[in-house]
Each structure stands twice: as C-alpha cells, then as structure tokens.
Amino acid sequence: MSIYTFFVHNNSVMTLPFSSHAPAANPVVRTASRGDVEQIWELVSCYVAEGLMLPRTIEQVRMAIDNYVVAAVGSRVVACAALDEYSPSLAEVSSVAVAKSEHGKGLGTEVVLGVERLARARDIGELFALSLSDRFFLSLNYEPTSVSRYPEKLARYGKLNAAGVDIVPKRCFKKVLGNTWEMPALYEEPAKQLRAS
Ligand SMILES: CC(C)(COP(=O)(O)OP(=O)(O)OC[C@H]1O[C@@H](n2cnc3c(N)ncnc32)[C@H](O)[C@@H]1OP(=O)(O)O)[C@@H](O)C(=O)NCCC(=O)NCCS
Known part of the structure; x- marks a missing residue:
C-alpha cells in the first residue's frame, strides 16, 4: 500500500494510506498556495476548449x-x-482536473476527498457537483440529483450565458457530508486555522 502525505498550511502533516493507483513519484495532496495559481489555471484551461470545464481567468x-x-x-x-461556496452550508466541488498524463491513478479521487475535508472543516453540510459523466462522482458516493435543486447555480449559469459563455448541459450530483468520523482530528484544526487566515 502506498502512502500519500496530506499537508496543511501551517506545516502540520498527516499521512494517509491510499490505493494502489498511487504513482511512483508519490504526489502530495495539499491545499493550494499562491505559487500554484498559474499551474492551476493552465490545468483547468486545457479542458475548457473541450467543453468539460467553464472558463476561468487567472485572476x-x-x-x-x-x-x-x-x-x-x-x-x-x-x-x-x-x-466553491454558495452559502454557509452549501458548496460546489468545482474545477476538478487531472493532467492528462496522470489520469486513472486516483488523483481525481484524492483532490475531491481533499475538498470534502476542507468543506467539513468549514462546517459545510452539502456539496454538489456537475459532470458530463456519471462514473466519476458515483465512484465517490455522490448521488444523482437535479440542478434545479440549486437556484444559486442556475443564476450563475444565467449570468454566464448572458455574457456569451456556452453552457454544456451536465448531470448533477450531491453529497450530504455526515459527521467527521472519517476525518482525523489532526486535520480538522489546522484547516479551521487556514480558513481564518
Ligand atoms: C474526470 C477526472 C477528474 C478523473 O480523474 P482521475 O484521476 O483520472 O480519476 P480516478 O483515477 O480518481 O478515478 C476515479 C473513478 O472515476 C472514473 N473515471 C475516471 N476518469 C473518468 C472520466 N473521464 N469519466 C468518467 N469516469 C471516470 C474511474 O473509472 C474511477 O472509477 P472506478 O474506481 O470505479 O474505476 C479526469 O479524467 C479529468 O481531469 N478529466 C478532464 C476534466 C473534467 O472532465 N473535469 C470534470 C470532472 S467531473
């Protein structure tokens, strides 16, 4: 079994056992820092042209x-x-992107689980996500739902549409985050500090 390391901003560290998908170079799953901005933007942008993701500016x-x-x-x-927070209790899991050379190694799963940890640390109770395919979010125990459940998201779509952005219809999934039994306490505290920073 491989070991990934989950870092948080204040340098507290915890190790998590992960699946056999782990690449040899042992990627670290961590909250992003300012130095990552350009690479995140490049990663997301390469899927915009394919209609898989909505455009975002580097800003x-x-x-x-x-x-x-x-x-x-x-x-x-x-x-x-x-x-992507919509209210104190609702957020979207967005901008899920894995470099093409790294697909199928479990990294998409790990960054979404990282976002779920962040959501729990911020006391967010419900997550939703939009995807062109069923498999990815079903594999993460999200359940299909209708985007009409999220008028805030529809309002954003309306604005983007009015600005000339083509909205590709996607399936909607939701996950109600339970209590924190699966999140080691070690992570929870530093993540709260992160939010306050
Ligand atoms: C979708 C994406 C994030 C998956 O990342 P990944 O690291 O390759 O996925 P994982 O290895 O963690 O796979 C998790 C599960 O999702 C499934 N999966 C992986 N890529 C998938 C895809 N493109 N479509 C549907 N399901 C996919 C896998 O089969 C796996 O299920 P399994 O464990 O039952 O076999 C990646 O293919 C990607 O970056 N796609 C382009 C951007 C995009 O579409 N973003 C929106 C994401 S919904």
Whole structure:
C-alpha cells in the first residue's frame, strides 16, 4: 500500500494510506498556495476548449486560491479541485482536473476527498457537483440529483450565458457530508486555522 502525505498550511502533516493507483513519484495532496495559481489555471484551461470545464481567468483562480486543493509532484501541480461556496452550508466541488498524463491513478479521487475535508472543516453540510459523466462522482458516493435543486447555480449559469459563455448541459450530483468520523482530528484544526487566515 502506498502512502500519500496530506499537508496543511501551517506545516502540520498527516499521512494517509491510499490505493494502489498511487504513482511512483508519490504526489502530495495539499491545499493550494499562491505559487500554484498559474499551474492551476493552465490545468483547468486545457479542458475548457473541450467543453468539460467553464472558463476561468487567472485572476479568478488567484482570488479563490484558498479554496483549491492540489496534488503536486515536487512543484508540479498534476491535479486540482476547488470548493466553491454558495452559502454557509452549501458548496460546489468545482474545477476538478487531472493532467492528462496522470489520469486513472486516483488523483481525481484524492483532490475531491481533499475538498470534502476542507468543506467539513468549514462546517459545510452539502456539496454538489456537475459532470458530463456519471462514473466519476458515483465512484465517490455522490448521488444523482437535479440542478434545479440549486437556484444559486442556475443564476450563475444565467449570468454566464448572458455574457456569451456556452453552457454544456451536465448531470448533477450531491453529497450530504455526515459527521467527521472519517476525518482525523489532526486535520480538522489546522484547516479551521487556514480558513481564518
Ligand atoms: C474526470 C477526472 C477528474 C478523473 O480523474 P482521475 O484521476 O483520472 O480519476 P480516478 O483515477 O480518481 O478515478 C476515479 C473513478 O472515476 C472514473 N473515471 C475516471 N476518469 C473518468 C472520466 N473521464 N469519466 C468518467 N469516469 C471516470 C474511474 O473509472 C474511477 O472509477 P472506478 O474506481 O470505479 O474505476 C479526469 O479524467 C479529468 O481531469 N478529466 C478532464 C476534466 C473534467 O472532465 N473535469 C470534470 C470532472 S467531473
């Protein structure tokens, strides 16, 4: 069994046992830092043209950098995902992207789990996600739902549409975050500090 390391900003460290998908170079799953902004933007942008993700400016990534989780090999960001908060209790798991060379190694799963840890630390009770395919979020125990459940998201779509952005219809998934039994206490405290920073 491989070991990934989960870092948080104040340098507290915890190790998590992960699946056999782990690449040899042992990527680290951690909250993003300012130095990651450009690589996150590049990673997301390469899927925009394929209609898999909505466009984001580098400034939008920079402004929301505390909401991103990345997997990195050394200084190279190979996967990312973001916690996009809509209210104190609701957020979207967005910007899930894995470098093409790293697909199928479990990194998409790990960055989404990292976003879930961030959501729990911020007391967010429900997550939703939009995807063109069923498999990825079903494999993470999300359940299919209708996007009409999230008028805040529909309102954002309306604005983007009005600005000329094509919205590709996607399936919607949700996950109600239970109590924190699966999140070691070691992580919870530093993540709360992170939010306050
Ligand atoms: C979708 C994506 C994030 C998956 O990342 P990944 O690291 O390759 O995925 P994982 O290795 O963690 O796989 C987790 C599960 O998702 C499934 N999966 C992986 N890629 C998938 C894809 N493109 N479509 C549907 N399911 C996929 C895997 O089969 C696996 O299920 P299994 O364990 O039952 O076999 C990655 O393919 C990607 O970056 N795609 C382009 C960007 C994108 O579509 N973003 C929106 C994400 S919903």
